[in-house]
Each structure stands twice: as structure tokens, then as C-alpha cells.
Amino acid sequence: MSKSIQGKLLLATAFAVGMAAFAQAQTVRVSGFGGSDPAVVNGLLNDVLADEIAALGIEVEYAPTEGDYSQFILNALSAGTAPDLFYTDIFWSRSIFEPGQAAPVNNPELAGALLPSLVDAFTYEGQLYAVAKDFNTLAVHFDKDAFDDAGVAYLDENDTWDSFQEKLATVQSSLEDTYGVCVVPDYARFAAFALATGWQPFNAEGKTVLDEDFQRAFSFYTGLVDAGAGVLAADIGEGWTGGCLGSGKAAVAMEGAWIIGFLKDAAPSMEYGTTLVPSDPETGDRGNLIFTVGWTVNANSDVKDAAAKLVGLLTSEKAQQWVLEQGLALPSRTALADNPFLMGDNKEQIANRMVFRGASDGNVEPYFFGDLGGAWLEPINSALNAVLLGESDVETALSEAQAQYDALQAN
Numbered sequence: 001m002s003k004s005i006q007g008k009l010l011l012a013t014a015f016a017v018g019m020a021a022f023a024q025a026q027t028v029r030v031s032g033f034g035g036s037d038p039a040v041v042n043g044l045l046n047d048v049l050a051d052e053i054a055a056l057g058i059e060v061e062y063a064p065t066e067g068d069y070s071q072f073i074l075n076a077l078s079a080g081t082a083p084d085l086f087y088t089d090i091f092w093s094r095s096i097f098e099p100g101q102a103a104p105v106n107n108p109e110l111a112g113a114l115l116p117s118l119v120d121a122f123t124y125e126g127q128l129y130a131v132a133k134d135f136n137t138l139a140v141h142f143d144k145d146a147f148d149d150a151g152v153a154y155l156d157e158n159d160t161w162d163s164f165q166e167k168l169a170t171v172q173s174s175l176e177d178t179y180g181v182c183v184v185p186d187y188a189r190f191a192a193f194a195l196a197t198g199w200q201p202f203n204a205e206g207k208t209v210l211d212e213d214f215q216r217a218f219s220f221y222t223g224l225v226d227a228g229a230g231v232l233a234a235d236i237g238e239g240w241t242g243g244c245l246g247s248g249k250a251a252v253a254m255e256g257a258w259i260i261g262f263l264k265d266a267a268p269s270m271e272y273g274t275t276l277v278p279s280d281p282e283t284g285d286r287g288n289l290i291f292t293v294g295w296t297v298n299a300n301s302d303v304k305d306a307a308a309k310l311v312g313l314l315t316s317e318k319a320q321q322w323v324l325e326q327g328l329a330l331p332s333r334t335a336l337a338d339n340p341f342l343m344g345d346n347k348e349q350i351a352n353r354m355v356f357r358g359a360s361d362g363n364v365e366p367y368f369f370g371d372l373g374g375a376w377l378e379p380i381n382s383a384l385n386a387v388l389l390g391e392s393d394v395e396t397a398l399s400e401a402q403a404q405y406d407a408l409q410a411n
Contacts, residue, residue: 026306027059029083031073034066040328048322049313056313058306070095077101077298084301085310088130090121090292090368097124098371103297103304105131110312113333117359121366122294130294131315134329136256137288137358138192140164140278141242141263141351143178144271146251150174155252157276161193161220164278168229171251179231181252182244183224185384187377188289188367189241189254193217195287195363196280202370208405210398217280219394222387232388245272256291257330257355260348274351276361286362292332330356372408379404 032041045053045060053060063083065072070092076082077096088096096102105111105128111119118132142155150171155164168180183189197213210218224230233241236249242259244250246266253259254277263270279286295314297307313319320331324341327348336342342353358364369376379401386392392400 025057025059026303027061028085028303028307028310030060030062030085030310031083032062032064032087033069034064038062038064040323040326043326044314044319044322048319049316052313053310056306056309058310060310080300082298082300084298084303084307086296086298087133087293088122088296090290090294090366092373093122093130093294093368094124094371094373096296097129101299102129103299103301103308104129105297105308105311107308107312110315113335115332115334115359117290117364117366118292118294118332121290121292121368130296131311132292132294132332133315134320134323134332135290135292135359136258136330137290137355137364138189138254138256138277139274139351139354139358140252140254140276141245141259141272141274142252143245143248144273146171146175146178146248154273155275155278159275159278160281161278162281165220165224165227165229168224168252169227172228172230175251178248179236179244179250180228181224181230181254182233182236182238182241182250183221183230183388184233184241185381185388187380187384190218190221190380190384191289191365192254192277192287193221193280195289195365196277196283196285197287198283198285198363201365201376206370207409208376210402210405215394215398216282218383218387218398222384222394225388246270257352260327260351272347272351274347274354276354276357279362286358288358288362288364290359290364290366292366324352327352375408379408 041062045062073082073086074095110131111128114132118135119128122128122130122132140155147154152167152170155167172180194214194217197217199211199213201208203209225232231250233239233244236244238244241253242255242262245253246263263272277286277288295311297304301307315332317333317335320333320336323329324331324339330352342349342356383397383401386397387394
């Protein structure tokens with residue numbers, strides 16, 4: 001056989017193999033949040049993981065969704081038009097898992113690589129249905145200059161509720177235009193104190209009972225204002241604790257790592273510190289909430305296996321290392337807990353490290369409330385608001401909240 005004929009045959013064979021591989025490529029439709037999120041996902045798909053995705057014979061069609069993402073997904077699943085792979089927020093995860101719209105995660109190795117609290121968060125009836133892509137918890141962020149000016153020692157992880165309040169009261173009394181901590185009537189910030197006592201949102205019977213431990217935490221949190229250690233955010237024209245800190249109106253905020261980007265813009269010259277939330281002086285424990293979003297494979301997808309493989313890549317160590325180094329989110333894999341990036345000494349790295357530690361320090365619960373969803377929050381938030389506004393005393397407000405829970409959970 002001549003070399004020219006042999007060359008042509010080899011070329012034809014290579015072309016045929018290439019065409020076969022192309023023909024076998026599976027298209028996975030992916031959706032996520034709009035806003036700034038597409039820059040992250042596109043970076044992963046087109047730069048960080050492009051070669052790995054191609055090697056798996058996967059083509060990705062990525063279409064982020066602006067607006068109400070949960071409504072988009074629920075409608076699309078109902079209509080049978082949902083993407084193969086999509087985000088599920090822990091807050092509304094039950095509405096996806098319960099009707100069987102999420103494919104189970106059949107990858108023990110991947111599940112075992114995740115932080116246990118994140119696995120628990122997305123587990124329904126003993127089965128994992130989403131892989132956490134990242135997460136947040138609460139931490140205490142404070143203006144170092146305010147503490148220095150007041151001559152008060154910085155907040156640190158040895159603080160209990162008592163020393164936390166004492167330090168903040170001293171800062172507030174020492175500075176003319178700066179309050180201690182901003183307080184908001186929101187379970188999403190108060191929960192760290194309630195959970196520290198050992199109280200659980202749902203008892204063994206699945207009921208919410210606002211017991212003595214809950215009341216003790218509730219009294220402490222709502223009492224910060226009267227103790228001269230804090231101010232109601234609305235009273236100083238702010239809607240969240242990060243706004244209070246960024247504007248210099250308060251020395252302390254309780255927020256997740258999302259505050260880092262905000263402070264870069266709102267207070268670029270602020271030297272702030274971050275530490276763990278204070279512990280309950282009686283139990284010695286901390287409490288915290290996990291806020292997380294997971295990748296979910298559509299149970300009715302025709303390419304479930306390919307979508308599951310893509311999840312493995314999107315939550316791989318390589319992917320999460322890149323996201324972490326961009327300062328965008330905290331990794332869900334335990335292997336990155338001691339990552340050098342999290343061990344640094346600049347204020348952003350310290351903030352990320354403390355938020356990461358919050359996922360496994362003390363009594364940590366997902367920001368999730370079963371079938372009740374957002375309705376579960378209303379009695380507690382109403383009680384917080386009534387007491388903070390001086391419209392009710394603690395005992396009356398909690399009695400009314402308990403009655404509301406009893407009615408909600410009557411069946």
C-alpha cells in the first residue's frame with residue numbers, strides 16, 4: 001500500500017472517530033442564578049473545566065435566569081421544560097425533593113468528600129438529592145477602629161454572650177456616633193443565639209416548642225438594645241446589619257461572607273476583624289445557620305448520567321479552589337478546610353476562615369423549615385419585631401408565637 005493511500009486511510013479513520021465522538025456527545029442544559037453568578041459559572045465551564053468537560057463528551061448549554069429563580073424552576077419542572085441540571089436553594093429544597101423531581105446522588109465518594117452538615121442539609125428521607133456547590137454561615141464582623149477608639153478589647157472566639165454584650169455596651173457608651181451591634185427582627189440573625197442553647201426548631205415529634213432555652217436566648221437578643229449594646233437597624237435607617245457596619249453607624253454586624261464584597265465597595269478603607277459568634281455562657285456552645293445552594297439533577301432528564309458527571313466536575317477540588325481564590329464563595333469539600341488561602345492573615349481571608357469554621361462549630365442547622373417553608377419564620381419574626389419595637393413584652397410575644405405554631409402544626 002502506498003504511503004499516500006495509507007495516509008488518506010489514517011486521516012479518514014481519525015475523521016470517522018472524531019465524528020463518532022461528536023455524535024455521541026451529550027448536551028446538558030444547565031441553569032443558575034442571574035446577576036453576578038454567570039461570570040462564575042462561565043469561568044468554570046469555559047476556562048477552568050473546559051478540557052475535563054470535553055473529555056467526558058459533554059456539551060453544556062448554560063442559560064442563567066434573572067428574577068425569581070425558585071419560581072422559574074418550579075414552573076419549568078411542572079411544565080416538563082426544566083434544565084437537566086439546576087440550582088436548589090436549601091430554603092425551598094423540600095418543594096423539589098418531596099415530589100420526586102430531583103435525581104438521587106449515587107456517588108458515595110463525592111458525598112463523603114463534602115462537609116457533613118452540607119450533606120445533612122440536602123438529605124431527604126435518607127437520600128442525598130443535591131450537591132452543595134458552596135455555603136455560608138454567620139460570623140461576627142467588627143470595626144477595629146471603633147474598638148480601638150473606645151479602648152475595648154477586640155471581640156474574639158472566647159466571648160460568651162455576657163462578654164459580647166459588655167464589650168459592645170462599652171463601645172457604644174464611649175463613642176458619640178457609633179452603636180454597638182445592629183439588631184434586626186429576623187430569625188436568620190437571631191437563630192445563632194437560640195441554637196446555642198441546644199434548642200431545636202423541631203422537636204422529636206416534629207413540633208416547634210418555644211421552651212425556656214428559647215426564651216432565654218430571645219430575651220438576651222432583644223435585650224441588647226435596652227442594655228445599651230445595640231440599636232434596631234431600622235432606627236438608624238438601615239435594613240441589614242452589614243449596612244450598619246459599612247456606614248459606620250454600628251461597630252458590629254452578624255453576617256456571612258457575602259459582607260466581604262459589600263465592605264470592599266461601601267467601606268474600602270475600613271480595617272475590620274471577624275470572629276466566631278459568641279457562645280452561650282450556660283451550655284458553652286455556639287449556634288449557627290447554614291445557607292447553601294446545591295446542584296440538582298432533574299429526575300426526568302434524558303442525560304442524568306452526564307449531568308451527574310458534570311456536577312462532579314463543578315464541585316471538584318479544582319473548581320472549588322478556583323472559586324475560593326477569586327474570593328467568590330466558600331468550598332463545600334472538607335479537603336479545602338486547611339487550604340492555604342483560608343489560612344492567610346488579610347481581613348478577607350480571616351473572614352472567610354471564620355465563616356468556614358462556623359459550619360462545624362457547635363449546634364448548626366440548615367436554613368430550612370420543612371413543609372412550612374417561609375411560613376415557619378413568621379411567628380418568631382413577628383415576636384422579635386413586637387418586642388424590639390416595644391409593642392409587647394417577651395412573655396406575651398412568645399405566648400402568641402407558640403399559639404401560632406400550634407395552629408400551623410395542628411395536623
